Amino acid sequence: METTAAVLRGGHEPFVIETLTVDDHRADEVLVRMVGAGMCHTDLLMRDLPPEFFAGPQVYGHEGAGVVEAVGADVTHVSPGDHVVLSFNSCGTCPACSTERPACCFDFGVHSMSGARPDGSKAFTDANGEPVGSHYFGQSSFAELSVVAARSVVKVDPSFDIAKLGPLGCGVQTGAGTIMNSFDMLEGQSLVVAGAGALGLSAIMAAKVVGAGEIIAIDRHANRLELAEHFGATTTLSVEPDQLAGAIQEATGRGADFAFDTTGNAAVVKGCLEGLNNIGTIGLAGVGFGDLTFDYLSMISGKRILGIMEGDAVPETFIPHLAQLNADGKFPFDELIQTFPIGDINDAESASASGEVIKPVLTF
Numbered sequence: 001m002e003t004t005a006a007v008l009r010g011g012h013e014p015f016v017i018e019t020l021t022v023d024d025h026r027a028d029e030v031l032v033r034m035v036g037a038g039m040c041h042t043d044l045l046m047r048d049l050p051p052e053f054f055a056g057p058q059v060y061g062h063e064g065a066g067v068v069e070a071v072g073a074d075v076t077h078v079s080p081g082d083h084v085v086l087s088f089n090s091c092g093t094c095p096a097c098s099t100e101r102p103a104c105c106f107d108f109g110v111h112s113m114s115g116a117r118p119d120g121s122k123a124f125t126d127a128n129g130e131p132v133g134s135h136y137f138g139q140s141s142f143a144e145l146s147v148v149a150a151r152s153v154v155k156v157d158p159s160f161d162i163a164k165l166g167p168l169g170c171g172v173q174t175g176a177g178t179i180m181n182s183f184d185m186l187e188g189q190s191l192v193v194a195g196a197g198a199l200g201l202s203a204i205m206a207a208k209v210v211g212a213g214e215i216i217a218i219d220r221h222a223n224r225l226e227l228a229e230h231f232g233a234t235t236t237l238s239v240e241p242d243q244l245a246g247a248i249q250e251a252t253g254r255g256a257d258f259a260f261d262t263t264g265n266a267a268v269v270k271g272c273l274e275g276l277n278n279i280g281t282i283g284l285a286g287v288g289f290g291d292l293t294f295d296y297l298s299m300i301s302g303k304r305i306l307g308i309m310e311g312d313a314v315p316e317t318f319i320p321h322l323a324q325l326n327a328d329g330k331f332p333f334d335e336l337i338q339t340f341p342i343g344d345i346n347d348a349e350s351a352s353a354s355g356e357v358i359k360p361v362l363t364f
């Protein structure tokens with residue numbers, strides 16, 4: 001079986017559209033025909049890593065949405081013809097997976113990041129007969145047809161527009177999940193969101209759903225802050241990191257209940273942490289490198305720092321929940337989407353990198 005796919009052959013090279021051969025699906029896999037696949041910053045992160053981290057030619061894509069073509073013998077939760085959203089893969093049995101935190105799976109690397117099945121085999125082969133990495137987040141959805149790990153596959157109601165649901169698989173789920181799961185925010189509580197991109201704006205929309213009080217958005221770009229206001233931010237800040245704490249204290253009175261960082265910038269994180277009230281919590285989702293520093297004593301009041309992975313979502317239930325909120329008009333994440341045919345994937349990447357487009361979705 002052959003498929004069109006976008007292949008990344010080198011860390012700093014453009015994606016190349018190729019025809020690949022796809023392996024037969026195994027007993028615990030699902031063959032999915034993609035309709036749309038979101039592009040998330042984590043797909044592009046590979047380019048920022050030192051070259052030794054590049055694991056060879058690979059198909060990325062981890063926000064797929066499409067229709068089931070065929071299922072393996074052990075797959076019982078979906079059937080051919082079902083509409084599905086694809087999320088991360090996990091082992092299902094480790095202490096994190098067994099306590100409803102599959103995104104924090106102890107073997108996440110093997111199941112979602114290795115560019116192969118857990119046994120090391122790759123599902124794609126190129127025109128020269130060479131293997132091409134597959135199973136990124138269990139799915140490698142920058143391909144029209146892909147064999148996907150069963151645990152990555154989430155069934156959704158066919159009445160929803162499947163073409164726009166892909167971003168629920170990672171970015172949107174992470175932003176909304178932080179508010180609804182990791183923070184379990186209550187009505188009236190205050191929130192700071194640093195970075196008004198795909199994750200941050202999804203968090204703001206979710207904060208509106210739970211009836212948050214003050215919602216403060218931080219970004220460097222005025223157009224992003226306008227969007228933040230459109231989705232529910234009550235205050236917007238574009239100030240130097242060392243002025244953040246004061247500005248947050250001023251907007252909230254006694255400091256914020258929650259802060260969500262999506263910038264991965266250590267100085268912004270420090271400012272947000274200092275802007276929390278005594279029992280405030282900060283969640284860190286933005287990917288940063290190096291050390292984070294903050295004043296030792298400032299933590300003893302009772303503040304909390306949480307590392308955020310996929311908003312502590314259990315995709316199987318959380319993705320259908322967000323899709324329903326969207327259908328009900330309460331969670332308009334699809335306003336962040338701009339579509340590009342898969343052949344224009346490099347344009348989608350530049351539009352995402354420049355900030356012009358918040359959530360590119362590749363169509364097939």
Ligand SMILES: NC(=O)c1ccc[n+]([C@@H]2O[C@H](COP(=O)([O-])OP(=O)(O)OC[C@H]3O[C@@H](n4cnc5c(N)ncnc54)[C@H](O)[C@@H]3O)[C@@H](O)[C@H]2O)c1
Binds near residue numbers: 045170218221355
């Ligand atoms: N932890 C997880 O589970 C998870 C999941 C998905 C993505 N991510 C990561 O989250 C991050 C955000 O993803 P996204 O898709 O929302 O990206 P994005 O580019 O759409 O949004 C980031 C926003 O932060 C703003 N920003 C960056 N640095 C800033 C600074 N110093 N001050 C003010 N604003 C600043 C940018 O202008 C942008 O609007 C990325 O690092 C991504 O890899 C993490």
Ligand SMILES: [Zn+2]
Binds near residue numbers: 091
């Ligand atoms: Zn696990």
Ligand SMILES: [Zn+2]
Binds near residue numbers: 041
């Ligand atoms: Zn992602």
